[in-house]
Amino acid sequence: MALILNIETATKNCSVSLAENGKVLVLKELNEGNYSHAEKLHLFIQDILEEEKININKIDAVAVSKGPGSYTGLRIGVSAAKGLCFATNKPLISIETLGSLAHAISIKNGFIISMLDARRMEVYAAVYNSDHLQIREIKAEIIDEGSFSEYLLDNTVYFLGDGAEKCKEIIKSDNAVFIDDKFPSAKEMASLSYEKFQQNNFEDVAYFEPFYLKDFMATTEKKKLI
CATH class of the missing domain: 3.30.420.40 (ATPase, nucleotide binding domain)
Structure with missing residues (x-):
């Protein structure tokens, strides 16, 4: 049996699922106009584990959507996934965001x-x-x-x-x-992460980074001419 926690934050959809052998046991997600990952992600993870009465140390791996997508969203999801992997000494699995979306x-x-x-x-x-x-x-x-x-x-x-x-x-x-109404979700990640788990296709937790595709461009206000 393989219990995998799947995390998807590459777009406005904040999505978490717990899956057993590729089958979703529980899914929580919120797809609204504003990015709410920082506020909702850890709450969703906690709610899922409590709902299934599973201690975080009982999961077998953590999977995260690797991008491309929102720079901030990806950072939040990957940071959370890596933190859980370090804390539990479990492997990290990455799933391509667009590939997961195609499975919708x-x-x-x-x-x-x-x-x-x-x-x-x-x-x-x-x-x-x-x-x-x-x-x-x-x-x-x-x-x-x-x-x-x-x-x-x-x-x-x-x-x-x-x-x-x-x-x-x-x-x-x-x-x-x-x-319409199709977006990257931890639901589609379930079967993909289980396939990688069976292949021992894991990431190096210490060095893994999201796939941004483009460099992050920060904008600053132009100085007014005096």
């Missing part, structure tokens, strides 16, 4: 394009086939009328994630299907 839907044919909002008209996106296998690397890209045309030419393409919303008015192909 099942299709028989065509492609899945998971995409997260990267501000303005830019998205973080990756392409998956109907078996959820990644067939194109993750990119930060500006969306225009020709985006993903090679996939849309002869196939149905399913766009999901908060980055898909900005594509609706730009990508006009009849083969494009935009799916």
Whole structure:
């Protein structure tokens, strides 16, 4: 038996699940307009463990969404996961955020394009086939009328994630299907983290860092000219 605590904070969705052998026992998440990870994450973890009457030392691993996504959200999730691993001496598992998101839907044919909002008209996106296998690397890209045309030419393409919303008015192909209300969740992480657990595919807790894809850009106020 493998009990794995899954943590997803790469987007506005603060999500935690406890899974046994890849099956979700309990899921708590909050997807609201504001990022609430700092306030909610540890409460969700505590609530889940209390609800299942499980001591944190009884889990077998901690899994965390590795990105890309929100810089602050990823930092909060990874810091919490690493802290739990250090405290319990349990292994750390990382799950690609866009890959996990792709598992939110099942299709028989065509492609899945998971995409997260990267501000303005830019998205973080990756392409998956109907078996959820990644067939194109993750990119930060500006969306225009020709985006993903090679996939849309002869196939149905399913766009999901908060980055898909900005594509609706730009990508006009009849083969494009935009799916609302799908976002990275600790629910989809459960089976993926269990697969990695069986393979002993663990991260080095001391050195693991989120996958930001782009460098964090801090903004400062411009000085007024006198």
